[in-house]
Amino acid sequence: MLTYAVKRIGLGLLILVFVMVTMYAAVFLVPGDPATVALGPRATPELKRLLTERMGLDQPVWWQIIEFFRNALTGNLGYDVWSNRPVSTLVLEALPNTLILGTTALMTALILGVPLGCLAVVKRGTLADHLIGVLSVAVIAVPSFVVAIYSLLLFAVTLRWLPAIGAGEAGDIGSQVRALILPALAIALGWIGYISRMVRASMMEVMNEPHIRTARSFGLPEWKIVSKYALRIAIIPTISLVAVGLGGILSSAVFVEAVFSRPGIGKLITDAVNTRNYPVVMGTVLMMTAIYVSITIAADLLIARLDPRVRDVFRG
Amino acid sequence: MTASLTVENLSVRYRTPHGSVHALRHVNMEARPGEVIGIVGESGCGKSTLVTALANLLPANASVDGSIRYGALDLTGLDERHRRALRGDEIALVGQDPMTAFNPVLTIGDQLIDFQHHRKDIGRADKKNRIADMLAKVGISDADRRMANYPHELSGGMRQRVAIAAALLTDPGLLIADEPTTALDVTMEAQIIHLLRELRREYNGVIIVVSHHLGVIAELCDRVYVMYAGEVVESGDVDAIFHDARHPYTRALLACDPARFHERLERLPTIPGSLPSLTQLPVGCVYAPRCADCFEPCPVHPPPVVRLSADHAVSCHGARA
Numbered sequence: 001m002l003t004y005a006v007k008r009i010g011l012g013l014l015i016l017v018f019v020m021v022t023m024y025a026a027v028f029l030v031p032g033d034p035a036t037v038a039l040g041p042r043a044t045p046e047l048k049r050l051l052t053e054r055m056g057l058d059q060p061v062w063w064q065i066i067e068f069f070r071n072a073l074t075g076n077l078g079y080d081v082w083s084n085r086p087v088s089t090l091v092l093e094a095l096p097n098t099l100i101l102g103t104t105a106l107m108t109a110l111i112l113g114v115p116l117g118c119l120a121v122v123k124r125g126t127l128a129d130h131l132i133g134v135l136s137v138a139v140i141a142v143p144s145f146v147v148a149i150y151s152l153l154l155f156a157v158t159l160r161w162l163p164a165i166g167a168g169e170a171g172d173i174g175s176q177v178r179a180l181i182l183p184a185l186a187i188a189l190g191w192i193g194y195i196s197r198m199v200r201a202s203m204m205e206v207m208n209e210p211h212i213r214t215a216r217s218f219g220l221p222e223w224k225i226v227s228k229y230a231l232r233i234a235i236i237p238t239i240s241l242v243a244v245g246l247g248g249i250l251s252s253a254v255f256v257e258a259v260f261s262r263p264g265i266g267k268l269i270t271d272a273v274n275t276r277n278y279p280v281v282m283g284t285v286l287m288m289t290a291i292y293v294s295i296t297i298a299a300d301l302l303i304a305r306l307d308p309r310v311r312d313v314f315r316g
Numbered sequence: 317m318t319a320s321l322t323v324e325n326l327s328v329r330y331r332t333p334h335g336s337v338h339a340l341r342h343v344n345m346e347a348r349p350g351e352v353i354g355i356v357g358e359s360g361c362g363k364s365t366l367v368t369a370l371a372n373l374l375p376a377n378a379s380v381d382g383s384i385r386y387g388a389l390d391l392t393g394l395d396e397r398h399r400r401a402l403r404g405d406e407i408a409l410v411g412q413d414p415m416t417a418f419n420p421v422l423t424i425g426d427q428l429i430d431f432q433h434h435r436k437d438i439g440r441a442d443k444k445n446r447i448a449d450m451l452a453k454v455g456i457s458d459a460d461r462r463m464a465n466y467p468h469e470l471s472g473g474m475r476q477r478v479a480i481a482a483a484l485l486t487d488p489g490l491l492i493a494d495e496p497t498t499a500l501d502v503t504m505e506a507q508i509i510h511l512l513r514e515l516r517r518e519y520n521g522v523i524i525v526v527s528h529h530l531g532v533i534a535e536l537c538d539r540v541y542v543m544y545a546g547e548v549v550e551s552g553d554v555d556a557i558f559h560d561a562r563h564p565y566t567r568a569l570l571a572c573d574p575a576r577f578h579e580r581l582e583r584l585p586t587i588p589g590s591l592p593s594l595t596q597l598p599v600g601c602v603y604a605p606r607c608a609d610c611f612e613p614c615p616v617h618p619p620p621v622v623r624l625s626a627d628h629a630v631s632c633h634g635a636r637a
Contacts, residue, residue, distance in 0.1 A: 210412075211420070214409075217403055217408070219404035219405060219434065228430075232419070306421060307421050
């Protein structure tokens, strides 16, 4: 198990390096000198040179990458080109908002999606099953930013029940929760559908396995068979799906934070891209990738914990 | 509770998109406490349907006629709640494939504790003790370690022992072993047969052993029912069936048993033809199309049940003479 964990973490670090190299290559390949784009056509050559130096763009790309990682190891992600504040501070300021948003959305999706999937299995073939199926596909089909815009129009603009922008007043939990509802819903809605479909599909497969017949032949109640004997197995592909989909959740957070003008990583990165604030883009991407990679590793370890057969494959 | 099992005129039909499959037709069967009953026949003869009906596990698309009486209860007339109450309490099933019979992500101990859920009177610790005792009885000594194991950590033979222990844990009056050795290799098979023989000495309920392996049946059973295409074609005590078989199908089946050959044969004998389609059955005797002794009435009239002795009965036109 430990070897497995170490292997996975090593692989995760490799992914981080790969992503950052790709990011640098992308910056390098984009036409136009970032300093010129940032400062506009009327900037003096001295100013341009100064900015280029400050962004480290006068160095060769490979050197920039090495430099970036050397600094990152000491917790220094570079400085915001415009405000000169450390990128790590900016990221750490924005991160909690995004984490709260993502976690709330994910939890909502799991809390509603898993039972809906189970319900569809227990009531398979009935109207309830079909209804859950149709609704799931419907919500999967709607992109989160569409849900964001329409729910904003309906609940914030027309009905005025919930705030339209921001993350709520600092220190006022009530207003923070109210500001969280619409963005979290916008992200979660499609995931409720995904998860309920996934749980239903994998559970239907599990319910045909002989060990379920064994459990039945011992007269175990159907709810116990579904919630203990089948769900323990059926949840495994769902965990993988959620872990992989987390990238999707983070990227919908970018849109949703933009729609709701909600401070967070998503908004930070959109603003930074618009102003060609490369150190901020790099720092944020590194952070997002690190989060994504750690959650994928956590999911794999969780699967190994839930499925003893997987655990044994990686023991040794 | 120990009680006799009486199956009367039992028919099971599956509704499928391709029409109705008449998997079991007019089956009669009797088993007294302490008896071991064998059910034998080739694949698709209805053995599994019969067992599934006895264990109250038929799927939703099955419709049942006739009666299965266990003691004073008619199993066919019970609602789902009462059926469930019987399963794992009065009636226990040992499945075919020990490799897949247990939940792969729960420990053996966890599952065996759950399987005793009808015992509301005892706690978890007592249930564990009962498991340890029962595992010892089926020849597994290090019970504590085994209880902490997951199914895949046990060998096939060991898993089948656990499956038998699980069934016995519920103190069933009716123990059904559905092809208990089919998925095992020959050595394991011998061990499991030996175990079942040991167990039957102190067990006083009804045991039903289903197999297409004649050796298993001969070793274990008191009485045998031979099934063909969803019907019982011959029944009798084990000696009568193995030494004085009257139905051409039983005789053909015995002739095909490789264990009976004393020399190497060029080709193994087979029964020519194949099982009739259960959606379109022949009008007369179901075996007539494959029967070597078929004569005029066979394809036209269903055969009568001929009682040869108190225990030996055969459905065959040829047995009347």
